[in-house]
Amino acid sequence: MSDEIKGLNEECGLFGVWDDDHAADITYLGLHILQHRGQEGAGIVGLTDAGMVRHRGLGLLAEVFTKPQQLASLRGRAALGHVRYSTAGGRVLENIQPLLFRFTTTGDVALAHNGNLTNARSLRAQLEEGGAIFQSSSDTEVLMHLIRRSHQTTFVAQLKDALNQVHGGFAFMLLTEHGLYAASDPNGFRPLVVGTLPDGGTVICSETAALNAVGATFVQDVAPGGLVIVDQSGVRFDHYTTHTQLAVCSMEYIYFARPDSEIHGVNVHQARVRMGRRLAQEQPVAADIVCGVPNSSLSAAMGYAQESGIPYEMGLVKSQYVARTFIQPTQALRERSVRMKLSAIRPVVAGKRVVLVDDSLVRGTTARQIVKLLRDAGAKSIHLRISSPPLRFPCFYGIDIQSTHELMAANHSVAAMRTLLGVDSLAFLSVAGLEQSVNLTSTAPHHGLCVAYFTGEYPTPLDDYDATLRSELAQLYINVGEVSA
Numbered sequence: 001m002s003d004e005i006k007g008l009n010e011e012c013g014l015f016g017v018w019d020d021d022h023a024a025d026i027t028y029l030g031l032h033i034l035q036h037r038g039q040e041g042a043g044i045v046g047l048t049d050a051g052m053v054r055h056r057g058l059g060l061l062a063e064v065f066t067k068p069q070q071l072a073s074l075r076g077r078a079a080l081g082h083v084r085y086s087t088a089g090g091r092v093l094e095n096i097q098p099l100l101f102r103f104t105t106t107g108d109v110a111l112a113h114n115g116n117l118t119n120a121r122s123l124r125a126q127l128e129e130g131g132a133i134f135q136s137s138s139d140t141e142v143l144m145h146l147i148r149r150s151h152q153t154t155f156v157a158q159l160k161d162a163l164n165q166v167h168g169g170f171a172f173m174l175l176t177e178h179g180l181y182a183a184s185d186p187n188g189f190r191p192l193v194v195g196t197l198p199d200g201g202t203v204i205c206s207e208t209a210a211l212n213a214v215g216a217t218f219v220q221d222v223a224p225g226g227l228v229i230v231d232q233s234g235v236r237f238d239h240y241t242t243h244t245q246l247a248v249c250s251m252e253y254i255y256f257a258r259p260d261s262e263i264h265g266v267n268v269h270q271a272r273v274r275m276g277r278r279l280a281q282e283q284p285v286a287a288d289i290v291c292g293v294p295n296s297s298l299s300a301a302m303g304y305a306q307e308s309g310i311p312y313e314m315g316l317v318k319s320q321y322v323a324r325t326f327i328q329p330t331q332a333l334r335e336r337s338v339r340m341k342l343s344a345i346r347p348v349v350a351g352k353r354v355v356l357v358d359d360s361l362v363r364g365t366t367a368r369q370i371v372k373l374l375r376d377a378g379a380k381s382i383h384l385r386i387s388s389p390p391l392r393f394p395c396f397y398g399i400d401i402q403s404t405h406e407l408m409a410a411n412h413s414v415a416a417m418r419t420l421l422g423v424d425s426l427a428f429l430s431v432a433g434l435e436q437s438v439n440l441t442s443t444a445p446h447h448g449l450c451v452a453y454f455t456g457e458y459p460t461p462l463d464d465y466d467a468t469l470r471s472e473l474a475q476l477y478i479n480v481g482e483v484s485a
């Protein structure tokens with residue numbers, strides 16, 4: 001499996017329904033709202049009168065479900081869906097989730113996962129040694145093998161046993177004939193929420209935006225270490241461990257999640273506006289206009305403009321029909337899609353001193369292209385402001401950066417990046433500024449956020465990834481303090 005671990009992928013979206021006649025259709029709609037979380041593949045398993053039926057494929061949801069019959073065949077009172085962006089295991093059909101396991105004695109199980117397991121490689125090696133035969137190369141599958149090998153006697157006890165053996169980032173959902181189950185890792189890295197449908201059914205999914213879209217009412221976030229069990233007796237909020245410490249992925253607030261979602265009570269758009277405001281306080285500059293980089297930085301740009309008093313302008317336009325660049329799998333594809341995706345509005349930027357606000361700088365592809373666009377359109381000066389701290393360390397909990405090699409800020413000082421990007425000034429939000437802007441009500445370190453990609457402080461041991469990271473870091477230029485040049 002190690003050869004197949006990709007360095008350039010990110011997260012996934014989960015959506016499950018229990019006890020509604022339209023479970024599969026609702027799941028389809030919910031996945032559509034979560035499409036931004038994964039574009040490599042999609043799948044839905046429906047619990048039908050004829051047992052569990054699955055339809056899955058590579059590509060966007062609309063590319064996978066092309067005929068009404070594909071969805072109709074999944075109809076029943078429960079369903080589980082997934083949109084994938086791989087973190088471990090290749091972009092091949094057998095890794096597209098939900099994974100479906102057929103058991104003639106105990107009934108079928110569908111499994112879906114958002115996150116990345118840090119000890120999957122070593123667990124798999126042990127399991128294979130013991131005779132396990134895997135059907136995929138994704139990290140996700142180890143959970144099912146651990147469930148089946150558990151000596152506990154009930155499914156819930158076996159599941160808890162298995163959840164205590166996997167490490168890293170996970171929001172897991174499982175569907176059986178008897179219930180829908182959802183679990184969050186002990187740090188709650190990835191978002192996962194529970195809602196109620198108008199007719200009393202239950203929805204569990206990655207983001208509240210998907211609850212809203214299907215008319216469900218938010219009930220609560222799945223707690224770190226929590227296990228939610230939904231079956232004929234209702235919804236139970238249980239847990240598999242009490243050794244927990246909230247460390248929500250801060251990149252969810254910065255970039256991944258939809259602005260209309262709420263994670264642990266914090267609206268994503270409003271958090272981004274506060275990041276922009278704080279950035280304006282920390283890194284002011286004299287300029288004529290503030291422009292965001294559509295889409296994800298528009299909230300932060302608005303915040304920067306509000307706080308600085310510099311007019312907010314639409315300097316860049318985005319084509320609606322090009323997918324997110326950050327999660328395109330190769331550098332060549334990323335560069336091409338940035339060019340196809342954005343263009344400058346010449347009369348807005350010509351002759352102006354522009355504060356360009358983006359939410360993150362990963363490889364620098366987007367910023368390099370935009371600077372060129374703005375210069376070509378006649379901008380007088382460009383002051384790039386990033387509403388997150390410099391990304392200098394990889395993530396092993398589900399974001400698509402598993403190596404320092406591709407991180408611009410891990411390989412260059414802020415001053416060197418300013419020159420490489422061709423901007424007049426460059427500055428980032430501080431880690432404290434980020435934490436206070438998100439403003440989670442948590443007493444955990446970093447106000448309940450994971451900021452490992454900025455500070456190198458990982459909330460958990462890195463298991464299978466530890467040795468590689470250490471050797472990479474030993475070779476790097478990293479000066480963690482500096483945020484402006």
Ligand SMILES: O=P(O)(O)OC[C@H]1O[C@H](OP(=O)(O)OP(=O)(O)O)[C@H](O)[C@@H]1O
Binds near residue numbers: 295297361362363364
């Ligand atoms: O430094 P880079 O490697 O270019 O990556 C960073 C960029 O990628 C993301 O945008 P993306 O275009 O993926 O999505 P968006 O349209 O939602 O902002 C992010 O918002 C930055 O703009």
Ligand SMILES: NC(=O)CC[C@H](N)C(=O)O
Binds near residue numbers: 088115
């Ligand atoms: N991005 C994700 O959450 C991916 C889930 C899982 N690690 C996979 O690669 O399929």
Ligand SMILES: [Mg+2]
Binds near residue numbers: 293358
């Ligand atoms: Mg962007």
